[in-house]
Amino acid sequence: MDSRIAMRPTRPQTVKELVAQAENFNFNTNIPVKHWTRAAETLYQEKASFAVSDGDFGRAYMMLYRHSVLVLKYIPTHPQIKDPENKKAYQALSRRIKRVIQDLEQLKPEIENAVKEWERMAVSPKPNTESEPSTQYEQFAARDPSLTGNAKILDAFDNQDLAVDLAQKELMRRDTARRATRQAGIADEDIMSRRRGGRWDQWDGARIGDDEDLRRQMEATRHALDSAQERRIDDDYRPTSHTYSYPSISRPRAVEYESQPPKPSIQPSRPPKEPVAPPPPPSSHNLPPALPQKVPLPNYAPLIPSPSQQPSLPEVPRKEALDAPPPTLPKKERLTFKPGAYLENGDPLRSLFIPKNLRQDFLDI
Numbered sequence: 001m002d003s004r005i006a007m008r009p010t011r012p013q014t015v016k017e018l019v020a021q022a023e024n025f026n027f028n029t030n031i032p033v034k035h036w037t038r039a040a041e042t043l044y045q046e047k048a049s050f051a052v053s054d055g056d057f058g059r060a061y062m063m064l065y066r067h068s069v070l071v072l073k074y075i076p077t078h079p080q081i082k083d084p085e086n087k088k089a090y091q092a093l094s095r096r097i098k099r100v101i102q103d104l105e106q107l108k109p110e111i112e113n114a115v116k117e118w119e120r121m122a123v124s125p126k127p128n129t130e131s132e133p134s135t136q137y138e139q140f141a142a143r144d145p146s147l148t149g150n151a152k153i154l155d156a157f158d159n160q161d162l163a164v165d166l167a168q169k170e171l172m173r174r175d176t177a178r179r180a181t182r183q184a185g186i187a188d189e190d191i192m193s194r195r196r197g198g199r200w201d202q203w204d205g206a207r208i209g210d211d212e213d214l215r216r217q218m219e220a221t222r223h224a225l226d227s228a229q230e231r232r233i234d235d236d237y238r239p240t241s242h243t244y245s246y247p248s249i250s251r252p253r254a255v256e257y258e259s260q261p262p263k264p265s266i267q268p269s270r271p272p273k274e275p276v277a278p279p280p281p282p283s284s285h286n287l288p289p290a291l292p293q294k295v296p297l298p299n300y301a302p303l304i305p306s307p308s309q310q311p312s313l314p315e316v317p318r319k320e321a322l323d324a325p326p327p328t329l330p331k332k333e334r335l336t337f338k339p340g341a342y343l344e345n346g347d348p349l350r351s352l353f354i355p356k357n358l359r360q361d362f363l364d365i
Contacts, residue, residue: 011122012114013058022065033078036070037089043067044100053174055336057110064104071097137342156337156351163337164353 013021027036043063051060071093080086156163339348 011118012111014115015061015108015111018058018062018111019065022062023069025066027070027074029078033075033080033083033086034089036075036078037086037093040067040070040075040093043070044096057107057114061104061107061111064100064107068097068100068104071100141338141342152335153338154335156340156353159337160353162335163351166335 044067046063051057051063071090075081075090075093078086081090154162337351340351341349343349
């Protein structure tokens with residue numbers, strides 16, 4: 001089966017369908033509670049690492065909703081929840097539940113907008129004689145959430161240069177964001193919770209919860225700076241033990257004074273006054289010559305000739321040209337690459353590009 005076939009995006013799942021899918025699991029109390037808490041943590045990390053970064057808001061919403069159902073409804077009823085270690089792990093999940101609910105509220109409008117966009121761009125309904133997906137690949141592709149919405153589906157095999165270029169840009173963006181957050185002293189949990197993905201037609205727009213993320217980053221940076229300053233002040237003012245050597249003090253005694261008549265001091269004699277000689281008269285031979293008189297020249301011409309006429313000024317633009325609206329930029333198109341194959345459970349396989357001469361080099365060895 002050649003996977004490079006003409007495909008169009010399928011209808012994205014609604015919020016109601018995602019909620020039903022998130023609640024469709026069996027909570028077995030025979031499984032230790034530590035496995036359930038680990039599963040809830042994995043759902044949260046998968047959402048932050050892959051689903052939102054890939055722009056799959058439906059999958060991220062389903063994972064977060066299942067995470068909240070486990071934390072709020074099922075895990076507290078487990079018989080082993082009273083153990084100290086299990087209780088500590090559950091408290092860590094409970095402290096994060098408020099942020100999870102905020103993420104759900106932020107993802108909900110994105111999912112609703114994707115459904116409305118698909119309904120607006122969908123073609124007219126085809127007759128009932130259309131054949132259902134026959135192959136396993138087509139069945140998995142119809143349920144693949146990454147192929148939903150109004151997106152242009154490309155084949156990675158035919159667009160290798162574009163796929164590699166987009167992948168390199170995404171890796172550079174993630175590496176830059178990772179270094180910036182580490183230098184600011186932000187915790188890994190905050191980094192994972194603030195990761196947001198976007199669509200190719202909205203990559204330069206406002207992110208989801210941009211103001212909230214900026215506030216959290218500023219608070220984390222201020223907390224890190226305050227902690228470092230407090231540690232530095234404690235080190236500077238920490239008392240140290242010193243051994244002092246005090247000098248010995250002699251016993252006080254009375255001071256004796258001897259009354260003696262003061263001796264007159266001999267003053268030097270004043271020098272005689274000498275008459276001051278008058279200054280010599282000025283000589284007429286040392287005077288500078290007189291300045292010549294300024295006589296206007298009759299035939300004087302400027303070195304730089306002045307232009308005969310004024311240069312023409314540019315024409316004043318009309319008012320209508322200033323009032324005209326700026327040209328609208330073309331809307332960036334959302335791109336997605338269809339997977340080359342699917343696993344038996346329907347998970348897509350990512351495309352892997354290898355050098356063209358790798359097979360021949362391997363055979364030569």
